[in-house]
Amino acid sequence: MRLAKTIAKHNRLYHAEDMPEIADAEYDALVRRNNELEEAFPHLVRDDSPHKLVGAAVANSPLSKVAHEQRMMSLDNGFSDEDIAEWLARVRRFLNLPEDEMVAVTAEDKIDGLSCSLRYEKGELVLAATRGDGQIGEDVTANVRMIADIPHTLAGKVPDVFEIRGEVYMAKSDFEGLNARLMDEGKADAAAKNLDFDPGKIRQFANPRNAAAGSLRQKDANITAKRPLKFWAHGWGVASAVPGETAFDVMTAIESWGLPLSPLVKRFETLEQMLDHYRHIEMERADLPYDIDGVVYKVDRLDWQQRLGFVAKAPRWALAHKFPAEQAQTTLESIDIQVGRTGKLTPVGRLKPVTVGGVVVSNVTLHNRDEIERLGVRPGDRVLVQRAGDVIPQVAENLTRDEDRQPYIFPDHCPKCNSEAVAEEGEVDVRCTGGLICPAQRFQRLAHFASRAALDIDGLGEKSIAEFIEAGFIESPADIFRLHQHREEILARDGWQDKSVDNLLAAVEKKRSADAARLLFGLGIRHIGTVTARDLMKNFTTLPKLAEIGMAARDNEAVRDEVTEIDGVGPTVAQALADFFHEPHNREVWEDLLSEVTPPDYIVETRDSAVAGKTVVFTGKLETMSRDEAKAQAEALGAKASGSVSAKTDLLVAGPGAGSKMKKAAELGIEVIDEAAWADIVKAAG
Numbered sequence: 013m014r015l016a017k018t019i020a021k022h023n024r025l026y027h028a029e030d031m032p033e034i035a036d037a038e039y040d041a042l043v044r045r046n047n048e049l050e051e052a053f054p055h056l057v058r059d060d061s062p063h064k065l066v067g068a069a070v071a072n073s074p075l076s077k078v079a080h081e082q083r084m085m086s087l088d089n090g091f092s093d094e095d096i097a098e099w100l101a102r103v104r105r106f107l108n109l110p111e112d113e114m115v116a117v118t119a120e121d122k123i124d125g126l127s128c129s130l131r132y133e134k135g136e137l138v139l140a141a142t143r144g145d146g147q148i149g150e151d152v153t154a155n156v157r158m159i160a161d162i163p164h165t166l167a168g169k170v171p172d173v174f175e176i177r178g179e180v181y182m183a184k185s186d187f188e189g190l191n192a193r194l195m196d197e198g199k200a201d202a203a204a205k206n207l208d209f210d211p212g213k214i215r216q217f218a219n220p221r222n223a224a225a226g227s228l229r230q231k232d233a234n235i236t237a238k239r240p241l242k243f244w245a246h247g248w249g250v251a252s253a254v255p256g257e258t259a260f261d262v263m264t265a266i267e268s269w270g271l272p273l274s275p276l277v278k279r280f281e282t283l284e285q286m287l288d289h290y291r292h293i294e295m296e297r298a299d300l301p302y303d304i305d306g307v308v309y310k311v312d313r314l315d316w317q318q319r320l321g322f323v324a325k326a327p328r329w330a331l332a333h334k335f336p337a338e339q340a341q342t343t344l345e346s347i348d349i350q351v352g353r354t355g356k357l358t359p360v361g362r363l364k365p366v367t368v369g370g371v372v373v374s375n376v377t378l379h380n381r382d383e384i385e386r387l388g389v390r391p392g393d394r395v396l397v398q399r400a401g402d403v404i405p406q407v408a409e410n411l412t413r414d415e416d417r418q419p420y421i422f423p424d425h426c427p428k429c430n431s432e433a434v435a436e437e438g439e440v441d442v443r444c445t446g447g448l449i450c451p452a453q454r455f456q457r458l459a460h461f462a463s464r465a466a467l468d469i470d471g472l473g474e475k476s477i478a479e480f481i482e483a484g485f486i487e488s489p490a491d492i493f494r495l496h497q498h499r500e501e502i503l504a505r506d507g508w509q510d511k512s513v514d515n516l517l518a519a520v521e522k523k524r525s526a527d528a529a530r531l532l533f534g535l536g537i538r539h540i541g542t543v544t545a546r547d548l549m550k551n552f553t554t555l556p557k558l559a560e561i562g563m564a565a566r567d568n569e570a571v572r573d574e575v576t577e578i579d580g581v582g583p584t585v586a587q588a589l590a591d592f593f594h595e596p597h598n599r600e601v602w603e604d605l606l607s608e609v610t611p612p613d614y615i616v617e618t619r620d621s622a623v624a625g626k627t628v629v630f631t632g633k634l635e636t637m638s639r640d641e642a643k644a645q646a647e648a649l650g651a652k653a654s655g656s657v658s659a660k661t662d663l664l665v666a667g668p669g670a671g672s673k674m675k676k677a678a679e680l681g682i683e684v685i686d687e688a689a690w691a692d693i694v695k696a697a698g
């Protein structure tokens with residue numbers, strides 16, 4: 013059965029190699045599916061069925077194997093209140109208890125670590141072993157001796173032979189410290205070898221459980237000694253004598269011998285108490301110094317435990333009440349605003365770290381302003397965090413409902429450059445209007461400015477731009493024209509020679525007289541593309557004139573209307589222009605740029621031609637030129653280039669693949685020519 017094989021593989025990755033590839037919830041889903049299949053086809057159930065197995069065999073371990081005299085078990089799981097009620101009812105039925113007989117249970121935190129058995133003979137630690145597959149584990153005696161929580165000698169009067177079972181774990185803060193240390197060591201190592209440091213190559217642990225398991229199961233116990241491991245006891249195995257008649261008694265005795273227990277061992281007599289306790293712990297969970305994934309209930313009376321016995325791989329007398337694998341509660345500590353390469357402001361929630369589905373989560377995306385409003389979250393709130401599969405963790409719900417508190421106020425200025433941040437009408441995203449001045453947007457903006465469609469500066473590709481930004485040579489477009497001041501510094505850099513630097517500087521010089529429409533397009537003002545830039549420049553002729561209009565447009569509707577009425581320009585463009593010039597930073601960048609360049613006045617020379625005064629539409633694929641170039645040609649010939657066919661259209665130039673426009677032109681009786689015929693018209697005009 014393929015499913016069983018897959019499960020076996022993940023079992024091995026998780027238990028034997030401490031490197032799970034899938035989330036716990038995903039693994040649990042595979043197991044559930046397998047159980048369903050087994051129920052439906054009982055004759056197909058194999059002896060190595062996942063539901064009969066504990067952990068994983070210790071095949072390739074560098075440690076030596078030890079057989080457990082008494083098997084180490086797993087636990088059955090319950091998730092819902094009903095699951096717990098059912099378990100209690102099953103216990104009562106099994107024991108055939110009268111209605112009024114109470115079943116006392118202990119409740120302990122289900123610590124997420126590595127199961128370990130410690131054998132004491134005459135009070136001395138003689139053997140420590142991992143669970144392995146329950147029958148055969150690994151000998152970790154030398155390693156365990158390095159753990160401060162585990163006494164080498166027990167205190168007081170103890171049975172001759174007593175196996176204490178419990179969990180080796182790592183506290184959350186120690187786990188974070190260990191990961192940070194691994195990163196630092198990697199950095200130092202790379203520096204010592206004069207290599208580039210690649211943080212992605214450092215093997216960090218995904219969660220405290222993996223860190224604990226990986227640290228304990230070391231061939232060299234000296235490595236274990238350097239890892240901050242802890243231990244607490246939650247049961248026992250082989251015992252020459254048992255000190256008490258209830259689980260609670262025995263655990264108390266174990267504590268008196270010098271071993272730590274779960275700080276929250278409780279004893280309850282009703283389902284309500286158990287569920288209350290569970291909910292309480294669920295709330296506290298993120299604030300506990302260690303990672304837990306549920307609460308474990310055990311029937312307290314040992315004679316009852318004896319009678320209840322075991323099913324396939326777990327005791328009937330115990331149950332793990334697990335927290336939902338994909339969700340956890342924690343505190344939203346702050347909301348950070350990140351600025352993307354296009355100026356978009358994205359709020360990121362910083363959480364008190366919490367393990368969700370086997371991964372420590374400390375950040376969540378809050379998407380945008382509307383999402384924060386919808387959730388009503390503020391720093392300090394308790395939130396329910398959800399992480400399903402590989403999806404980025406999200407806040408599923410705000411658990412704090414205190415209407416009196418001030419709502420979170422989304423910033424109206426960019427945290428990176430302090431420019432105004434606004435959302436356009438009907439849009440959810442708030443954007444920084446700083447554009448060219450905003451360090452977050454710098455690379456994208458400068459790359460656009462130098463790109464082919466804009467200034468088209470030879471030799472100034474994205475790589476060089478990134479390099480020059482990094483070196484501090486360029487921040488805004490004007491700086492590109494001042495690159496010559498850095499000639500010697502550029503030459504001193506790897507990969508630059510006299511020739512390549514001179515070529516670059518010459519290419520830059522050439523662009524001082526660049527076309528005004530390209531400069532305008534290069535500034536990357538929202539909604540101003542190549543065509544709109546040309547339409548604007550045709551109307552205003554010079555950049556200073558355009559700026560004057562742009563500045564007036566913000567508060568003067570008449571001016572905005574004037575812009576709106578320009579052919580090919582609409583209200584969105586008018587507004588975008590006004591917004592751009594309203595921002596003082598942008599005006600600075602603009603003035604600075606204009607002090608470096610001398611674009612000629614933008615006068616579209618119209619040549620006398622066959623299409624002068626006519627409206628031309630291009631459609632289909634053009635083979636010898638881009639659509640933009642074709643439109644520019646039409647304009648140069650005194651024609652108007654339009655995007656759609658209407659009664660006003662005089663000529664349709666159609667390339668291969670022309671569709672609906674061609675049909676419409678035919679209906680309207682408009683003249684249609686191909687690209688070659690168009691080229692002839694251009695040629696004829698001289």
Ligand SMILES: NC(=O)c1ccc[n+]([C@@H]2O[C@H](COP(=O)([O-])OP(=O)(O)OC[C@H]3O[C@@H](n4cnc5c(N)ncnc54)[C@H](O)[C@@H]3O)[C@@H](O)[C@H]2O)c1
Binds near residue numbers: 026032034085121125
């Ligand atoms: N992601 C994966 O690929 C993958 C693969 C295999 C297993 N898993 C996960 O591992 C878990 C199954 O592992 P498991 O068999 O160790 O079961 P388990 O972790 O659900 O529970 C059994 C263990 O809990 C421990 N425990 C902690 N606190 C305890 C307490 N107070 N009292 C008693 N026992 C306590 C014991 O060591 C016991 O062996 C599941 O959550 C599963 O999702 C994940």
Ligand SMILES: [Zn+2]
Binds near residue numbers: 444
């Ligand atoms: Zn900004």
